[in-house]
Amino acid sequence: MKNIYCIGEMLIDFVAERQGSDLSKATEFTKKAGGAPANVAAAIAKLGGQSYFVGCVGDDPFGNFLMNTMEDHRVSVSFVQRSSTFTTLAFVSLAEDGERDFVFSRGADKELVFDPKLAALFPGQILHFGAATALLGGELEKAYSQYLQEAFKVKAFICFDPNFRGDLWKQREDEFVNKCLPFIGKAHLCKFSLEEAQLISGKKNIENACRELHQTGAKAICITLGKEGTLLSTSYYQKQIESIAINPVDTTGAGDAFIGCLLKQLSEVEDPETVLKDKEALSEMVRKANIAGAITATQYGAIAALPGPEQLNAY
Template sequence: MSNNILCVGELLIDFICSDVNSSLTEGTNFIKKAGGAPANVTAAISKLGGHASFAGKVGNDHFGVFLKNTLDSVGVDTSMLVLDNNSNTTLAFVSLKSDGERDFIFNRGADELLTYKELDKEKVYSSKIIHFGSATALLGGPSKVTYLEVMEKTKEKGTFISFDPNYRVDLWKNRLEEFVSISKKCLKYADFVKVSDEEIKIISGKESLEEGIKIFHKLGAKVIAVTLGKDGTLISNGTNIDTIGSIKIKSIDSTGAGDAFVGAVLYKIAQQEEAKNILGDFQKLKEIVAFGNKVGAIVCTKLGAIAALPTLDEVEKC
């Protein structure tokens, strides 16, 4: 088995309105950015010096080529990124109002159309770790079926599985029960789960983070990391629980910080001789999470998700 980390999920274009306090109706200026949480995770791993592959689908159009080039430029293996001649690349348009409310329009395209037969099975099943980032992957379409099939089959083969539900209120409007149900199904396969404090409350139905963690463990999740922003990360392996603090920084842009954290943690786990041995070594887990916190914090000090990702040398110098 290789040390490769495979990330499965969406890759899309985020068009971010740069006009201050404008709705999408009023906004006229937009900045094009590569988007998709699992793609950010692969980029974080690659920038740190690890080997990461991405599996997903984009349109064979200008946007799809831009996304492929973006991942290629940081060393991600894009051999399982399918460029579809018959569908457009998925686009998201976002603007932020001064009161914190977002305008959001989502034009879904190729990302929901990835089929199981389009995957390189040898590469999939030889990966040391597979990360599933689900912001759009679980919404429906062939990609949802593919996502769950890969998760089930890699679990049977004993592959280390990482899962981040990536809840986005704009995507799951009027479908909250469906999001909770499908997330719980994924938790039973997961060795490592990263969630925000909001996500664990939504999925578990508990306001207490500790009670939510207990429910996640009962559902099958082995290690749970609850990210708490500047307060660090709450980590549990079912036997031990602790909060690992983060480093103090002046935050400029938190975009992609959670994905950078996941990438950093998986990068470190992939370096272990046996990835699953980490599940019972709580001291080592704490060290890995502290490293992840540091990488996530560094990302907050720069603009842009992928552009802000640090190299290992930058992390060690910080």
């Protein structure tokens, strides 16, 4: 089984109580561990994979809470860095349909610096780049780009999720798109929401969006479509794969559970790149990942809601 290194932010989600409205009306919040790459690492580990989170948190009680949460879920934190800057926070409210309203207070995640000892471990392994805050400048963006170059150089398997957050890129969407393109160009696997695929490709039609993203360099694309499942697209085939019917409570972490489950399955294959050409094998992996995402959306909180093997296999 290959190691999976998940690079990006880990933060505190303060989730509004009494859901069903926007943040302006929220008065009480519950503390949850979050950050898309951290969620992916936890999803992988909870399903029995070997995951490492790579990021920076504050040397404060919130940072301690996040480290303890990762360790409790058997995610390796040996490459997590600590900073005197406070831990990054996100405030989240959920609408009646489970969709999210975000506000960020950015802190220590931007302080991550490149570690050559980590880069030396990349050959033959899998790297997942989650970009919610990683393209906003600072040391993190430098390290993030350097890790991409190192992974590409040694032909590691590269996965990219743009994790677009509108609150962080207001009136700067074009800058976000341009910063994503080098990662898409080098990625074996990209995971997008429909909004992200349309934004980055500049195409409203989903098939045209895939065509544009493949031309950028992405070998395999998964566009998650909520209750409609996932559109799987490669240069060899395109297929929409159904999900299971659920009553969504909180969609936070559903996409992270999806890609975590997919990467865990790919980590069990000797050469994950060959699976991208195998329509039946990859479709089955995506079907299973759809179930992981759906299960996660039936509970509040991302990491707490992630399924284990028993829940997944029950479907």
